[in-house]
Amino acid sequence: xxxxxxxxxxxxxxxxxxxxxxxxxxxxxxxxxxxxxxxxxxxxxxxxxxxxxxxxxxxxxxxxxxxxxxxxxxxxxxxxxxxxxxxxxxxxxxxxxxxxxxxxxxxxxxxxxxxxxxxxxxxxxxxxxxxxxxxxxxxxxxxxxxxxxxxxxxxxxxxxxxxxxxxxxxxxxxxxxxxxxxxxxxxxxxxxxxxxxxxxxxx
Amino acid sequence: xxxxxxxxxxxxxxxxxxxxxxxxxxxxxxxxxxxxxxxxxxxxxxxxxxxxxxxxxxxxxxxxxxxxxxxxxxxxxxxxxxxxxxxxxxxxxxxxxxxxxxxxxxxxxxxxxxxxxxxxxxxxxxxxxxxxxxxxxxxxxxxxxxxxxxxxxxxxxxxxxxxxxxxxxxxxxxxxxxxxxxxxxxxxxxxxxxxxxxxxxxx
DNA sequence: GTCTATAGAAGGATAGAC
DNA sequence: GTCTATCCTTCTATAGAC
Numbered sequence: 001x002x003x004x005x006x007x008x009x010x011x012x013x014x015x016x017x018x019x020x021x022x023x024x025x026x027x028x029x030x031x032x033x034x035x036x037x038x039x040x041x042x043x044x045x046x047x048x049x050x051x052x053x054x055x056x057x058x059x060x061x062x063x064x065x066x067x068x069x070x071x072x073x074x075x076x077x078x079x080x081x082x083x084x085x086x087x088x089x090x091x092x093x094x095x096x097x098x099x100x101x102x103x104x105x106x107x108x109x110x111x112x113x114x115x116x117x118x119x120x121x122x123x124x125x126x127x128x129x130x131x132x133x134x135x136x137x138x139x140x141x142x143x144x145x146x147x148x149x150x151x152x153x154x155x156x157x158x159x160x161x162x163x164x165x166x167x168x169x170x171x172x173x174x175x176x177x178x179x180x181x182x183x184x185x186x187x188x189x190x191x192x193x194x195x196x197x198x199x200x201x202x203x
Numbered sequence: 204x205x206x207x208x209x210x211x212x213x214x215x216x217x218x219x220x221x222x223x224x225x226x227x228x229x230x231x232x233x234x235x236x237x238x239x240x241x242x243x244x245x246x247x248x249x250x251x252x253x254x255x256x257x258x259x260x261x262x263x264x265x266x267x268x269x270x271x272x273x274x275x276x277x278x279x280x281x282x283x284x285x286x287x288x289x290x291x292x293x294x295x296x297x298x299x300x301x302x303x304x305x306x307x308x309x310x311x312x313x314x315x316x317x318x319x320x321x322x323x324x325x326x327x328x329x330x331x332x333x334x335x336x337x338x339x340x341x342x343x344x345x346x347x348x349x350x351x352x353x354x355x356x357x358x359x360x361x362x363x364x365x366x367x368x369x370x371x372x373x374x375x376x377x378x379x380x381x382x383x384x385x386x387x388x389x390x391x392x393x394x395x396x397x398x399x400x401x402x403x404x405x406x
Numbered sequence: 407g408t409c410t411a412t413a414g415a416a417g418g419a420t421a422g423a424c
Numbered sequence: 425g426t427c428t429a430t431c432c433t434t435c436t437a438t439a440g441a442c
Contacts, residue, residue: 008425008426023227023229023314024227024314025230026226026227026229026230027228027229027314027384029416029417029418030417030418030419031240031416031417031418035403039426039427040426040427040428041418041419042419042420042421042426043426043427044425045419045420046426047426049419049420051417051418051419061296070375074410080442087421099368101254103309103310103313106309106310106369106370106373107227107306107309109312109370109372109373110303110306110371110372111226111227111230113372116372116373116376120376120377120380125380125381126381141339143283149395151374151378151381151383151388151393152391152399153387155366155367155370155388156395156396156399157372158370159363159365159367160359160362160367162362163361163363163365163366163369164358166309166366166369167309167312167358167365168313168359169312169313169316169319170309170312170319170337171354171358173316173319173323174323174328175354176326177323177328178329180354185354185355185358188355189355192355192359193351193359194357197403199402199403199404199405199406200399200400200402200403201402202402203402211407211408232434232435232436233435233436234434234435242408242409243408243409243410244436244437245408245409245410245437245438246409248436248437248438249407249408250435253436253437254435254436254437364420
């Protein structure tokens, strides 16, 4: 039955996503995924042939999700400052719903750098920069964001939203020990990060 | 021979460190470590009994290295701004020599949160905050760094120096594609990050 | 202390029945 | 399409000779 096929294949994919994010490629067991999906181990091979193919399917989906999030901000008709606010609000909200993605993604990339080529096409930073420059020539000049400093600027933005999630287990532990609430910290970070970055470039 | 014991045990430890950082706990093979050390696989068990014990030894050393780096800045007789500059210079220089540590550390923590308890004693942030408050009461007030916002502030500092290394394979790839040099970017980041943070809190 | 040989377990993958 | 049974490889760990 086609209906059942779809259900099973999707269930496998979702279970694989959960298990791979939790354990990583090396730590994940096909048995774990089968158990999570409530099906037999050999069905995984029936639908995806090998562990590697299953992993690649999951990884590509996640990579796409992560990077498609960076582009839409450019389409908005907003000032540069408003775009910074918009980005942090959207991106951190997305990560709140998917807190395990940054750590999973960065780690798998480090373990297997060859995988970058598969999705680096999703990212055309030269185009992103050209667009940004066309939209905000005056503001960029005012803030001293040039072709020289744009990597510093962009990675600082990414760092401000991604790092709290990449290190969330550690950060949450330390905060708990000190009487802070991690979820509250994240919620407030949407505004804090925007203020922080805007102040930083205003000088 | 005691001389030989020490040499072999150290060689194993160093090889294990290299392999674990590269492959992670789950991806590392005892055979890889033995090959790297140029010795027989069973010698690993002779000195460390199990893979887990060997890993724990490596992990604890690395965790110590990473966190002891945060404290000395407090001993210096410097203004808050100078301390921020001092920290980025020292910490990024350390990470230049050990670029794989952040990714390895954060990932293993996420995979096995229970490990945090083993070294969270290295970190007494309440004491750190009390010291900082005593040393820079006026400046902290001026910059609006309070007990409320200190987690935001501290994680932003950490993010600015750690994130470029945690995501270095990805960042370096994108930069190479765009004609930037990663090492140059990192070298310049020591100053950029300090300027960025100081401007951010000055408002 | 270091090696060879191998036990014992686990995991990925396949064959074949239904 | 889904299951049971099982193969084959890989990996950790140990036994035992030197």
